Structure formats: structure tokens, C-alpha cells
Amino acid sequence: MTVHASFPDAALEPAPLLTVSGVSRFYGERIGCADVSFDLWPGEVLGIVGESGSGKSTLLRCLAGIDKPDAGEVLFRAGPEPLDIYSVSEQERRRLMRTAWGIVHQNPRDGLRMDVTAGGNVGERLMDRGDRHYGKIRERALDWLQRVEIAGSRIDDRPRQFSGGMQQRLQIARVLVSEPRLVFMDEPTGGLDVSVQARLLDLLRVLVRDLGLAAIIVTHDLAVARLLTDRLMVMKDGHVVEQGLTDQVLDDPHHAYTQLLTSAVLSV
Amino acid sequence: MTTMIQVENVAKTFTLHNQGGTRLPVFDDVNFTVEAGEALVLAGASGAGKSSLLRILYGNYRPTSGAIRITHAGRPVDIVSAVPRTVLDIRRRTLGFVSQFLRVIPRVSALDIVRDPLLARGASQGEASDRAKAMLTRLNLPERLWNLAPATFSGGEQQRVNIARSFVDPSPIMLIDEPTASLDAANRDVVVELISEARTAGSAIVGIFHDEAVRERVATRYLDITSFRKAA
Ligand SMILES: Nc1ncnc2c1ncn2[C@@H]1O[C@H](COP(=O)(O)OP(=O)(O)OP(=O)(O)O)[C@@H](O)[C@H]1O
Ligand SMILES: Nc1ncnc2c1ncn2[C@@H]1O[C@H](COP(=O)(O)OP(=O)(O)OP(=O)(O)O)[C@@H](O)[C@H]1O
Ligand SMILES: [Mg+2]
Ligand SMILES: [Mg+2]
Numbered sequence: 001m002t003v004h005a006s007f008p009d010a011a012l013e014p015a016p017l018l019t020v021s022g023v024s025r026f027y028g029e030r031i032g033c034a035d036v037s038f039d040l041w042p043g044e045v046l047g048i049v050g051e052s053g054s055g056k057s058t059l060l061r062c063l064a065g066i067d068k069p070d071a072g073e074v075l076f077r078a079g080p081e082p083l084d085i086y087s088v089s090e091q092e093r094r095r096l097m098r099t100a101w102g103i104v105h106q107n108p109r110d111g112l113r114m115d116v117t118a119g120g121n122v123g124e125r126l127m128d129r130g131d132r133h134y135g136k137i138r139e140r141a142l143d144w145l146q147r148v149e150i151a152g153s154r155i156d157d158r159p160r161q162f163s164g165g166m167q168q169r170l171q172i173a174r175v176l177v178s179e180p181r182l183v184f185m186d187e188p189t190g191g192l193d194v195s196v197q198a199r200l201l202d203l204l205r206v207l208v209r210d211l212g213l214a215a216i217i218v219t220h221d222l223a224v225a226r227l228l229t230d231r232l233m234v235m236k237d238g239h240v241v242e243q244g245l246t247d248q249v250l251d252d253p254h255h256a257y258t259q260l261l262t263s264a265v266l267s268v
Numbered sequence: 269m270t271t272m273i274q275v276e277n278v279a280k281t282f283t284l285h286n287q288g289g290t291r292l293p294v295f296d297d298v299n300f301t302v303e304a305g306e307a308l309v310l311a312g313a314s315g316a317g318k319s320s321l322l323r324i325l326y327g328n329y330r331p332t333s334g335a336i337r338i339t340h341a342g343r344p345v346d347i348v349s350a351v352p353r354t355v356l357d358i359r360r361r362t363l364g365f366v367s368q369f370l371r372v373i374p375r376v377s378a379l380d381i382v383r384d385p386l387l388a389r390g391a392s393q394g395e396a397s398d399r400a401k402a403m404l405t406r407l408n409l410p411e412r413l414w415n416l417a418p419a420t421f422s423g424g425e426q427q428r429v430n431i432a433r434s435f436v437d438p439s440p441i442m443l444i445d446e447p448t449a450s451l452d453a454a455n456r457d458v459v460v461e462l463i464s465e466a467r468t469a470g471s472a473i474v475g476i477f478h479d480e481a482v483r484e485r486v487a488t489r490y491l492d493i494t495s496f497r498k499a500a
Contacts (some may be wrong), residue, residue, distance in 0.1 A: 042355050202375045227373070231352045245327065245352045252329040256285030263286065 004158070006188065015077055017042050017214050018063070023072035025058050031238035032058035036072070038233065038243065042181065043214045045208055047229030047246060049222060049261070055238040057186055057219040063216060064103050065093050076182075092264040098118045098128045102175035102186040106188060108167035111174065118145060118170055119155040125178040144173040148203060162248055165196035183208075183215045189224060201227055222262065226250060234258045271303040271339060272441050272472035273325065278334030280320055294320055295496035298334070304440070307463065307473035309487040312494045318476045321493060322443050323475060324348075326365045327355040338362060338441065360388060364439035368449045370430040372419050378404065379414045382432045389437060403432040405489050407458055431459055438466035444475035448482055460485050 010015045016039035025032035033055035040046055049132050063066035063074055065085050071229040078100045085093055097103070105111040112121055122141040131137055148169035150162075159167050168188065184250060188204065189197040205228055208215055219225055225232055225246060232250070233243040234257065242255040253259045275298055282292040294317040302308050310318040323329040325336055335340040337344035340362045347355060359365075373381070379400055386396035401436065404414060407428040418426050431447055448456045456479070463486050467473050475481040 044353060147322055198374045202373070205373070230356060244330075246331055247328050251323070254283075255331070259285050 013179060015082075016040055017077055019075040019077075020063060021072055021075075022220050023059065023062050023069045023074065025055075025062050025069045031055070033062065033235070036240055038240075039212055040182070040216065041131065042214055043212045044231060045213075045229045047225040047232045048216065048218045048235060048236035049220060049225055049232060051261075052220070054235040056220075056235055058238075059135055059235070060184055060186055060218050064101070065097050066103075072094065078181075092112045098125070099178060100180060101182040101184065102178065102180040104171055104175050104183060104188050106187040107165070108159070108171045111171040114159050115149065115158050117158055118150065118162070121159065121174050122177050123172060129178050140177060141173075144177045145170075147207070148173045149199075163196075165192050165200065168192060168200060172200075172204070172207070176211065176213075179211070181214060183213055185215065185217045187219055188217065189221070191221075201204065202230060222250060234261065271301050271305040273339070273474070274335075274337040274344065275300050275325075276335045276337070278321075278324065278331045278336065280317065280324065280329065281332045285481055295493060298493070298496045300491055302441075302472045302474055303466060304470050304472050306488045306490050307467050307475065307486050308491055309489050310474065310476050311481055311492045315469070316494050316497070318493060319445055322365075322445050322474060322476060326363060326443055328365075329345050353400070362440050364434050364442045366431065366434040366442065366444045367442065367445050368427060368446045369429075370418060370426040370433075372417070372426070375417055377415045378418050378421075378429045380411065381429055382436050385433060386437050391437075403436045404429075404475065406462075407432050408455060424452070424455070427451060428455060431462070435462040435466065436468065438462075438471050440470070441472045441474075442466055444473065444477075446476055446478060446479065447480060456482060 003189070018040040021037045022023050023036045024034045036059055038046070048059065050056055060069070062069040068086050074085045076085050076096065077083070078096060083096070085096065103111065113124070116124065119138060119141045123137040126137050126140060142155060145155060146152055150166060150169055150173070159170055162170060189200050192200065201224060207213070208228065217228055228263040229246045233240050233245065234255065235241065235250065236257045242249060242253065242258045249258060250262055253262050278298040279296045280294045282294065284290045284292065291337040298321065310321060312318055320329055324331050327350070331348060334348065335346045336348050338347050338358055340358045345354065345358060347358060350358070350462070364400070379397070382400035382403060385401060387393070401414070409425060409428050409432070413421065413425065418429050421429070427450060442463070448459050451459065460482055463473060463475070475486060477486060
């Protein structure tokens with residue numbers, strides 16, 4: 001038996017990266033999401049599942065600083081002091097969004113600049129961060145294109161010349177190049193065909209593990225959740241009905257809705 | 269002796285909400301302990317709840333009540349009430365689960381699957397490769413398969429990859445559910461040896477084995493879980 005002494009005790013980790021309490025968002029009379037609370041720790045990958053209209057994207061937008069909740073707060077720990085992301089200035093929030101976290105949109109067109117080259121899309125994020133050396137920026141952009149399996153020879157092509165799967169991989173490179181600590185993804189493999197999805201998923205799995213990223217991933221696909229996430233939150237009608245370790249929730253679901261969701265799939 | 273698992277007043281009832289709320293009591297008031305260096309074999313008829321109990325020990329199923337204290341990094345930790353990241357940490361360092369089935373990860377080679385737990389525990393690339401190869405050789409997995417992803421392997425080949433991954437660096441606690449189900453006699457013998465070696469090296473083993481000959485060679489103690497059946 002090996003003695004596993006080199007690991008820090010989980011109990012000794014300083015604090016959660018994200019603390020969400022009582023987050024609610026209403027659209028008039030309609031509930032977007034209601035009273036959502038959880039902690040996310042460095043390196044944890046949280047999945048959000050639930051049927052269409054259950055509030056997954058609404059919640060993600062509230063967490064990612066895109067859409068202010070009507071109630072509740074989202075605390076992010078970038079430094080020693082937690083920041084309430086909606087009480088800091090607009091400018092400060094934008095700076096955080098550019099440097100400390102990243103957002104992968106379902107539609108790559110929402111996350112890419114379609115009129116800028118692939119290399120420019122990736123390099124731009126480094127410039128946002130303050131990098132100025134052109135040669136180094138191009139070198140890192142090239143490295144990232146290769147990591148997401150886009151040939152370096154395509155660096156000067158524009159995203160509209162890429163397939164949907166390539167656009168999605170380019171978006172991922174653009175988000176990860178600035179080394180965010182937290183990444184939000186809304187259906188990152190939606191709209192792609194199954195073989196392209198499998199490749200992208202494998203890529204995400206490896207990147208998330210190697211970079212030690214914390215991530216929140218919205219998906220309606222339980223197999224995706226099984227492969228990529230540590231923890232799972234199940235939403236219905238805007239409410240979180242069940243949460244826990246991903247394998248617990250999928251193998252021994254307690255809530256009626258989760259049981260329905262898992263029984264609808266033959267094997268996950 | 270070091271107590272590795274302490275099961276206290278554990279009960280499990282499944283409630284099937286989409287079948288009219290049917291309640292399925294499995295067991296009640298389960299109490300036992302497992303020490304380092306022993307192999308406890310769970311006995312009981314099909315459906316008695318052996319696999320469910322093993323999954324509860326792993327933190328995969330949630331008991332209806334009770335506590336499971338796992339000795340983790342020298343301290344007892346209740347895996348039932350632990351937060352997810354603590355459960356994951358316990359699994360990474362203390363608890364191994366060996367099932368009959370390999371959960372295939374797309375595009376990852378057999379060799380990398382077996383190397384993975386060593387790397388996760390801080391072994392060097394070279395050491396991880398050497399030990400993984402030795403284990404695959406011992407389980408008679410043809411070398412031409414090592415660099416392929418197991419998605420296309422036969423059931424028995426996948427099973428051996430899974431066993432190699434589990435025993436390449438045995439955990440302080442090994443939970444084992446029918447590991448030899450579709451193996452031939454030679455490979456079954458290797459598995460029995462691997463389990464005995466892990467136990468001799470100090471692991472605590474809890475296992476389920478349908479094959480009586482395997483059971484007798486592995487067990488140092490039996491627990492018939494039928495005795496915990498809830499009085500209806
Ligand atoms: N901008 C908006 N204005 C009004 N209602 C909205 C708005 N955005 C979302 N909603 C409503 O809020 C609820 C939750 O929507 P949301 O987009 O969060 O669902 P979702 O879980 O992401 O669904 P899907 O899986 O289909 O993407 C729905 O009833 C939706 O119609
Ligand atoms: N996830 C689950 N949801 C609902 N019921 C379950 C679940 N898992 C197991 N059960 C039920 O619990 C009871 C015990 O099952 P379990 O698999 O633990 O038995 P076992 O002793 O391992 O049987 P076998 O020897 O056939 O493998 C069975 O009635 C089974 O249907
Ligand atoms: Mg949505
Ligand atoms: Mg069983």
C-alpha cells in the first residue's frame with residue numbers, strides 16, 4: 001500500500017470559491033429560479049440538470065454576473081475577502097468576468113467575435129488581462145488552438161469558416177486561455193452531433209482536471225453530467241429539488257422528479 | 269487492530285415515488301465493524317441487499333438512517349453526513365470500489381485507465397507505467413490492447429482492466445462486488461491472489477462473491493445480512 005501523505009486535507013482548504021444564498025429571479029409573475037443556495041469549492045465541478053424551462057439558464061446567468069437576481073447574493077472569493085458580485089461597481093464586475101471567470105455559451109456565436117481571426121479571438125483575452133508582447137500572445141494562442149485540437153494552420157481563419165464543433169472548441173480556448181478559476185457552461189455540447197460531442201466532452205474532462213478548474217455546467221444530458229461533474233443539482237419549476245454527489249443523485253435518487261428523470265434513461 | 273469501518277444502526281428503505289410511493293424495506297439496524305487485514309464476505313440470498321449495503325459503505329447509496337464511520341487519514345469520518353468533496357477525498361485516498369463492470373471513458377486507453385489512480389496519488393509517470401504494465405500482464409491482457417480504449421473490448425477484457433485499475437495500488441479499504449463473474453479459472457485465481465495480497469498488506473476487504481470456491485478462499489469472516497431483514 002502506498003502512503004498517501006502528499007494530499008492536503010479537504011477540511012483544511014480555506015474557503016469556498018463561490019457562496020450562493022437565496023438567489024431568486026422572477027419574470028413578472030413567473031418564477032425563473034427561486035431560493036437557490038450552495039457553496040462551490042476550488043476544483044469542484046457542479047452540474048445543473050432539469051427539464052426545459054426549469055430555470056437552469058436563468059440561475060447560471062445570475063451566478064455569472066450577467067443577470068442581477070431579484071433576491072439573494074452571490075459571493076465570489078478572488079482574494080482573501082469575498083466580493084458580493086452585484087454590489088461591486090459595474091466596472092469591477094466586468095474586470096472579474098474577464099480575468100477570474102469564464103463563460104462558455106451554448107451558441108459559440110454568443111461567445112466569439114465572428115469577424116476576428118481564431119488567433120485574435122484567443123489572444124484578445126490575454127490582452128484584456130494586460131499581456132502586451134505580440135509574439136508571446138500569438139505563441140500562447142497557437143498553443144491553445146492545438147490543445148483544443150484546431151490545427152495551427154487555421155490560426156488566421158475566421159470562426160465563420162469553422163464547423164460548429166470547431167467553433168465550440170475555439171470558444172473553449174478563448175475562455176480557458178486566461179486561466180480562469182471558475183467557468184460557467186450552458187449546454188456546452190448542445191447542438192453538436194454525437195461523435196463531435198464525445199470528443200468535446202473528453203477534451204473538457206481532461207482540461208477541467210488538468211487545470212483544477214471549478215466549473216458549473218448546465219446540461220439536460222445525464223450522461224454528460226455523469227462524465228463531467230462531481231456534484232449535481234436537480235431543478236424543477238425554478239426550485240432545486242435534490243442535490244448531492246453526482247453518482248448518489250443518479251444511482252439512488254430520492255425525489256419523485258429525479259426518479260422520473262433517471263428512469264427515462266436506460267443507462268447513464 | 270485498527271478498525272477501518274464502523275457501521276452503526278444503518279437502515280435502508282427505497283421509496284418508489286413513480287410506482288404509487290411503494291416502500292421497499294431492505295434492511296434495518298445493521299451494526300458491524302471491519303478491521304484492517306480482514307476480509308468480510310457478505311452473504312444472503314439474491315435481493316437481500318448485499319450490493320445496496322456495499323454501495324452505502326462507498327457513499328453511493330444514501331441510507332435512510334444510521335452512520336458509517338470510515339477511518340480516513342487516521343480519523344473516523346461519517347461518510348453518510350460528509351459533504352461531497354470530503355466523500356470524494358475519502359474515495360481518492362481510502363476507499364476503492366471494484367465492480368464487475370468497467371465504466372468506459374471515451375478515448376482513454378486501457379493503460380491510462382490503470383495508471384490513473386497511481387498518478388492521482390502522486391506517483392511519477394515512469395513508476396505509474398511500470399506498475400500498470402505489470403498488473404495488466406499479470407491479468408493476461410494481451411499487450412496489443414494496452415494502448416486502445418476499452419470501448420470495443422470483450423466483457424472479460426473490460427473486467428480485467430477494471431480489476432487492474434483497482435488493484436494496481438490497493439486502497440486501505442476495498443469494497444468488492446462480484447469481481448470474478450465472467451472470468452475463466454486462470455484469471456479468477458489471479459483475482460483471488462490480488463485480494464489476498466491486498467489483505468495481507470493491511471487492507472480491509474468487504475466483498476460479495478457468488479462463486480463458493482472463491483468465497484472460501486477469500487473470506488476471513490462472514491456476515492449474513494438476511495438477519496437484518498426488516499420484520500414486515
Ligand atoms: N427573459 C425572460 N423573460 C420572461 N421569461 C423568461 C425569460 N427567460 C426565461 N424565462 C422563463 O423562465 C423560466 C426558466 O427559463 P430558463 O431559460 O432558465 O430555463 P432552462 O432550464 O434553461 O430551459 P432550457 O433547458 O429549455 O434551456 C421559463 O419558464 C422561461 O420561459
Ligand atoms: N437504486 C435502487 N432503487 C430502487 N430499488 C433498488 C435499488 N437498488 C437496489 N434496489 C432493491 O433493493 C433490493 C436489494 O437489492 P441488492 O442489489 O442490494 O441485492 P443483492 O443482495 O445484491 O442481490 P444479488 O445477489 O441478486 O446481486 C432489491 O429488492 C432491489 O430491487
Ligand atoms: Mg437553458
Ligand atoms: Mg448484488
